[in-house]
Amino acid sequence: MLDRLIAASTSRSGLGALLLFIFAGITFKEVSGLRLGNPGAMGPGYFPAILGGLFVLFGIILSVEAWANPQDRIYFGRMxxxxxxxxxxxxxxxxxxxxxxxxxxxxxxxxxxxxxxxxxxxxxxxxxxxxxxxxxxxxxxxxxxxxxxxxxxxxx
Amino acid sequence: MIDNLLLGFQVALSWETLMFCFAGVSIGMFIGVLPGVGPLAAISMLLPLTYYISPTDALVMLAGIYYGAQYGGSVASILMRLPGTASSAVVCMDGYEMTKNGRAGAALFLSAVASFIGGSIGILLMAGFAPVLAEFALKFGSQEYFLLMALGLVAASTLSEGSAVRGLAMVVLGVLLGIVGLDITSGSMRFVYGQFELMDGVSLVASAMGLFGLGEIITNIGQGNRPAPSGKVTLRSMVPSKQELRDSLPAIWRGSAIGSFFGTLPGTGSTIASFFSYATEKKVARNRDRIGQGIVEGIAGPEAANNSAAQTAFIPTLTLGVPGDAVMALLLGAMIVHGVTPGPQMLAETPEMFWGLVASFWLGNLILLIFNIPMIGLWVSMLRIPYRLLYPAILVLVVIGTYSIRYSIFDIYQLLGFGVLGYVLRLLSFPAAPLVLGLVLGPLMEENFRRSLMLSDGDFSTFVTRPISGVLFGCIVLVFLVQIVPPLLRLMRKTPQNSSKEA
Incomplete structure (x- = not known):
C-alpha cells in the first residue's frame, strides 16, 4: 500500500496532480487578498477562485489516474x-x-x-x-x- | 457578396498588401518545408514585427504563414518521408512511395494542385457562410459568448490529442494567466507581485515563443543530421499522367469536403482533417487496394483536406471571435493587439479588413500555386541547411523578437519563464496549445461571465434558460460526457480490483 502510494505520487500523473495543486495554492493565496463579492456583483477574486477550484478538481482526477497507473514514469531525456x-x-x-x-x-x-x-x-x-x-x-x-x-x- | 469580394480584392491588390501576402506565404512555405519549425513558432516569432504595419497587412501576412505552411509541409513528406508539419504527416505514406517509384515531381505537382483546390473551396465557403454566421451571432448576448468560448475551449482541449483532463487543466492555467494584471472593473491588481511590467498582463508573444519556439528547438537539438534529399526535381517530371489526374480529382473533392467541415470545428483542424481524409481514401478510392504503395489519391485527398481546413478555420475565429486552435488564438491575439475586436461586429465595422483578408487568402493560394512550383528546387536546397547551424539563429530571433515589442528585458525573463514552464509541462505530458487558447480568451471570458451574472442579478440559470445559450450549454455537457466519462469509468473499474496484482 505504502509502496504504491510512493510510486503513484512520483508517477507522471502524480507529479502532474502535484503541479495542479501548487497552481491551486498560488491561486487561493492571491484570491485571499482580493474581494470576492457575490455573483450579481463580482469582485476581482470571484473568477480566479473558480479557476482555483477547477485546479483542485483536475488535480484530484489526476491523482486517481496516478493511483491506477503508478508505473508511468516521467522521462527526462537529455538535459x-x-x-x-x-x-x-x-x-x-x-x-x-x-x-x-x-x-x-x-x-x-x-x-x-x-x-x-x-x-x-x-x-x-x-x-x-x-x-x-x-x-x-x-x-x-x-x-x-x-x-x-x-x-x-x-x-x- | 460580389460587391464585398470586389472591395476585398481592391484592398488585397494594393502593392503593400500584396507584398505582405507574398512575404507571408513564402515564409510559410519555407517553414512548412523545414521539419522542426512549425507555423505556431513562426507566427509567434513574426508577431512582434507586425506591430509596425497596418492591422490588415499584419493579418494578411500572419495568415499567409499559416496556410503557406500547409503547402510546404508536403514537400519534405514526399521527398524525404519527414513531415514538415503535423498535418502533412499522412502524406508521407503514399508521397514517399511515389518518390521511390520515380514520380516525385508528379506527387509534388498534384499536392500543390490539390492544396489549391482545397484552399479555394475553403475560401468560397468562408465568403458564403461567414456573413450569415456573423449576422446570427449579432443576437448573442454575453451569456452566449461566455458559453461559446467555454465550448470552444472544452472542445479544443479535449478533442485533440492526449488526456482530456490534462488539456482542460491547461485551459484553466491559460485563462488564469490571461487575467493577470489590472482588473479593469475593480481597479485591483491580480497576480502582479509588484512587477509593474505585469500590469498589462502576461505577454502573448513571450508565452507563445517560450512554449512553442523554445520547445521546438529543445526537442530538435541533437537529433542528428537529416538525410539530404537526393536527386533533382525537374519541371518536366512534374507533369502528371492523364490517369493520375483522373484518379486524384474525386479524392480532391472528398478531401475538400472533409477538410471544410473539420476546419470549422474547434480543436480538430487540419491535422485531423488530413488523417480523416486518408482513412476515407483507404475505403473509397479507386486504387484503394494499393494505398500506401504510392497512389495519387493518398496525396491529393489529405492535401486538399488540410488546406480547406486551414481556410475554414478562420470562420469561427473571424465571425465569432472564438479561435479553434492555438494558431488561430495567436492571430486573434494579433488582432486584439492591433485594436481590432474580432467578432460579428468586425464584418459590419471594418468590412474592408474582413473581405481584404478573404481576397488575400485566395491570392495567396494562387501565389503558392504559381510561384512555388518552379521554386520547389530552391526549397529542396533549403532542406540541406543542417539544423545545428539553423537553431542558434532561430533562438536569437526568438529572443530579439520578444525584446523588441516594448524594449523590455523583463519580457526576456517572461520568455525564459514560459520556456521552463513549457519544459515542465512536456515532462508531465500536459499539452501547451490549450494554454495559449485560454490565455487569449481568458479576459474575454471573465468579462462576459461577470456581465451575464450582473444582468441576471446573480442568477446562474441565465446560462441555460435562453434558447441559444441552452443549446450551447447542452453541447458542452455532451462533449464532457463523451470525453471525460468513459476514461473515468475505465479508471474506476481498474483501481479497486487490480490494485493488489499490479503493485
Missing part, C-alpha cells in the same frame, strides 16, 4: 539542450544592458550552440559573425528598431 538554451537566454538578459547587443547575441549563440557537442571554434566564430550581421541587417537597418548593438555607457 544539456534545456540547460544550455536557458543559460544562453539568461546570459543575453544580463549582458545586453552591460555590453550591448552584439556581445549579448554572441554569448547567446555560443552558449546555445554548445547544446550540441563537437563544434569547432571556427564553426562557432562563423556562426556568431553571421547571426550578429543578420540581426543588425534585419532589426537595425531594415526595421529601424532601437536595438543597441554596442554598449551604451560610452556614448551617453
Amino acid at each position: 544539456r539542450p534545456v540547460v544550455m538554451l536557458l543559460a544562453g537566454i539568461i546570459l543575453f538578459g544580463l549582458l545586453y544592458r552591460l555590453l550591448g547587443g552584439a556581445i549579448a547575441i554572441a554569448a547567446l549563440v555560443v552558449v546555445s550552440a554548445l547544446a550540441e557537442r563537437g563544434r569547432s571554434p571556427r564553426e562557432l566564430a562563423g556562426l556568431v559573425a553571421v547571426v550578429v550581421l543578420l540581426v543588425w541587417l534585419i532589426f537595425v537597418v531594415a526595421l529601424d528598431l532601437q536595438l543597441n548593438m554596442l554598449p551604451t555607457w560610452g556614448t551617453s
